[in-house]
Amino acid sequence: MRKNKLLTAFAILVFVFMIAPLIIITVTAFGEGSAITFPIKTFSVKWFVNVFALKSFRISFVTSLEIALLATVIALLVGIPAAYALARSGMKGRGFLKSVFLSPTIVPGIVIGFVLYQFLVLTLKIPVFVGLLAGHFMVTLPYVIRVVGSSLDQFDFSVEEAAWSLGCTKTGAFFRVVLPNITSGISAAFMLAFINSFNNIPVSMFLSGPGVSTFPATLMNYIEYNYDPTVSAVSVVLMAVTVLLMVIVDKTLGVAALAK
Amino acid sequence: MAFMTLQDIDVRYDKKKQILKGLNLEVKEGELVSLLGPSGCGKTTTLRVVAGFIEPENGVFALDGEDLTKVPVHKRNFGIVFQSYALFPHLSVYDNVAFGLKMRKLSKAEVDKKVKNILEICGLTEFSVRFPQQMSGGQRQRVALARALVIEPKLLLLDEPLSNLDAKLRINMRVEIKRIQKQLGITTLFVTHDQEECFSISDKVAVMNQGVIEQFDTPETIYHRPKTEFVARFIGFENFLPLNKHGDVYKSEAGAVFTVEGASGEDSLMGTIRPEDIRVAEEGQTKNILTGTIGVRTFLGKTYQYEVETEAGKFLVNRPADESYEEGSTLRLYLPETKLILVKR
Numbered sequence: 001m002r003k004n005k006l007l008t009a010f011a012i013l014v015f016v017f018m019i020a021p022l023i024i025i026t027v028t029a030f031g032e033g034s035a036i037t038f039p040i041k042t043f044s045v046k047w048f049v050n051v052f053a054l055k056s057f058r059i060s061f062v063t064s065l066e067i068a069l070l071a072t073v074i075a076l077l078v079g080i081p082a083a084y085a086l087a088r089s090g091m092k093g094r095g096f097l098k099s100v101f102l103s104p105t106i107v108p109g110i111v112i113g114f115v116l117y118q119f120l121v122l123t124l125k126i127p128v129f130v131g132l133l134a135g136h137f138m139v140t141l142p143y144v145i146r147v148v149g150s151s152l153d154q155f156d157f158s159v160e161e162a163a164w165s166l167g168c169t170k171t172g173a174f175f176r177v178v179l180p181n182i183t184s185g186i187s188a189a190f191m192l193a194f195i196n197s198f199n200n201i202p203v204s205m206f207l208s209g210p211g212v213s214t215f216p217a218t219l220m221n222y223i224e225y226n227y228d229p230t231v232s233a234v235s236v237v238l239m240a241v242t243v244l245l246m247v248i249v250d251k252t253l254g255v256a257a258l259a260k
Numbered sequence: 261m262a263f264m265t266l267q268d269i270d271v272r273y274d275k276k277k278q279i280l281k282g283l284n285l286e287v288k289e290g291e292l293v294s295l296l297g298p299s300g301c302g303k304t305t306t307l308r309v310v311a312g313f314i315e316p317e318n319g320v321f322a323l324d325g326e327d328l329t330k331v332p333v334h335k336r337n338f339g340i341v342f343q344s345y346a347l348f349p350h351l352s353v354y355d356n357v358a359f360g361l362k363m364r365k366l367s368k369a370e371v372d373k374k375v376k377n378i379l380e381i382c383g384l385t386e387f388s389v390r391f392p393q394q395m396s397g398g399q400r401q402r403v404a405l406a407r408a409l410v411i412e413p414k415l416l417l418l419d420e421p422l423s424n425l426d427a428k429l430r431i432n433m434r435v436e437i438k439r440i441q442k443q444l445g446i447t448t449l450f451v452t453h454d455q456e457e458c459f460s461i462s463d464k465v466a467v468m469n470q471g472v473i474e475q476f477d478t479p480e481t482i483y484h485r486p487k488t489e490f491v492a493r494f495i496g497f498e499n500f501l502p503l504n505k506h507g508d509v510y511k512s513e514a515g516a517v518f519t520v521e522g523a524s525g526e527d528s529l530m531g532t533i534r535p536e537d538i539r540v541a542e543e544g545q546t547k548n549i550l551t552g553t554i555g556v557r558t559f560l561g562k563t564y565q566y567e568v569e570t571e572a573g574k575f576l577v578n579r580p581a582d583e584s585y586e587e588g589s590t591l592r593l594y595l596p597e598t599k600l601i602l603v604k605r
Contacts, residue, residue: 156344156346158342158343158344158346159346159347159348159349161311161313161333161340161342161346162340162342162346162347162348162404162407163348163359164332164333164334165311165312165333165334165336165338165339165340165408166334166359166360166363166407166411167334167335167337167360167363167364167411168334168359168363169334170334172363177348177350180350181348181349181350
């Protein structure tokens with residue numbers, strides 16, 4: 001193929017545009033001064049130490065982990081059967097149901113956050129943690145249905161029929177034959193849902209309450225009052241964790257599993 | 261006594277399109293019966309009704325005198341081989357075959373004995389630790405067969421099992437299937453659209469068209485004596501000639517006189533003949549003659565095939581390569597009365 005120089009230059013420009021801020025943030029995290037500056041004058045890791053020293057960060061980090069983990073597990077428990085039903089049943093309105101399930105990815109997060117706030121917090125007055133969990137469940141469910149659904153679509157239906165013909169009930173066949181063959185889809189769904197829940201801001205902002213807040217929400221709060229390199233350090237830590245997760249996904253399933 | 265019967269089976273798709281229309285079929289114990297037909301004729305649907313994947317709208321499916329119409333798949337105890345083989349990708353060959361036995365809660369020793377026995381019959385002993393993805397099409401096919409047979413099914417159902425194999429393997433496998441079927445004496449239904457495959461393997465053939473069985477006979481009878489125009493066309497009778505009864509003889513629409521061996525009572529029929537059974541008329545012959553002009557001549561190796569434009573339309577004629585005729589010349593065709601067959605229009 002003939003290389004188009006203009007196109008190459010354009011691609012590099014876009015790449016720089018995307019990567020440069022991340023590099024700058026990473027560099028500023030290692031500055032010693034109490035304001036974020038670039039380039040840095042002296043090197044220090046004290047802001048990284050600060051990240052782990054701050055109590056509100058520690059607590060909200062654990063909260064975020066709990067919420068992301070629980071929401072993802074519940075989304076898997078609900079989403080896998082739902083995806084199965086969508087993939088296997090020949091009922092009418094299947095396409096419509098599928099779009100309903102996927103709608104939370106299309107509707108702006110701020111809208112979902114506001115609606116849930118109105119409904120769960122103001123009307124039902126449910127505990128903050130449960131409210132957050134419900135919100136995150138809503139945000140993660142579409143990813144599970146979509147990723148598991150595409151794994152199921154690729155799985156030959158007659159393999160299940162073969163299991164039935166060999167004396168397996170429909171439920172038995174689901175556990176013995178279907179589940180073992182969609183594990184890669186399930187782990188991809190898990191990763192994707194987990195990352196999305198952990199990074200979510202709009203839903204968490206609305207549903208956080210006194211004493212219970214997610215990590216990104218706490219971080220937002222912190223930035224409002226303290227504009228020091230702790231923020232950069234946190235960003236670096238988050239990026240590192242996300243990259244690590246993606247590498248694990250890529251090594252085990254291939255990044256393509258997430259794009260399906 | 262029929263071992264397996266399908267009685268007045270109706271199947272509809274989405275409450276609209278009717279796929280099976282009052283289908284009837286009787287199979288004797290130990291027989292291998294093929295369902296033959298073009299795609300969309302309902303042969304796979306018939307198999308799926310027998311398997312229990314589809315519940316018919318009307319009709320009864322019975323086996324050995326027992327009505328099984330409403331019995332769910334997993335309680336029928338039938339062995340099924342799918343077109344895609346449908347092996348369990350996460351299990352080894354051994355575990356694939358053992359799956360059905362484990363469902364039946366057999367002891368480990370019994371499972372082991374039966375699995376090893378069937379793997380041996382199917383020539384798979386050395387592959388028992390492999391996984392499906394590591395095997396060739398023919399080997400997977402055999403695993404699928406072993407998995408279906410190991411549960412000692414009352415019925416073996418094969419859905420186009422050979423269509424994903426290459427030509428040479430297909431011939432080996434069909435001999436293999438027939439050998440195993442006879443060895444175990446298991447009643448078998450075989451779905452295919454390939455007539456050669458079907459004739460070579462079956463005790464009896466049911467030719468299907470648009471949701472009904474057009475003819476149910478031995479392969480020989482179907483090959484030589486098709487009963488309907490559809491069956492005739494499907495199994496290679498290329499030439500058709502509308503005939504009407506006039507006393508003892510039949511006349512074509514153009515008035516040519518034909519005599520036919522084993523003529524039936526009906527007045528308006530279709531005469532049909534295979535391209536290789538048509539002769540070139542000798543001087544003085546007047547009966548069973550059709551005159552036409554040679555259009556295209558095609559070389560087929562041992563024979564030439566001529567497309568002859570006659571008064572009754574296009575006729576395909578195969579003649580040995582040593583008696584060649586030129587394109588454009590006139591040919592008097594003789595349709596021997598033993599080879600000309602009458603079918604329903």
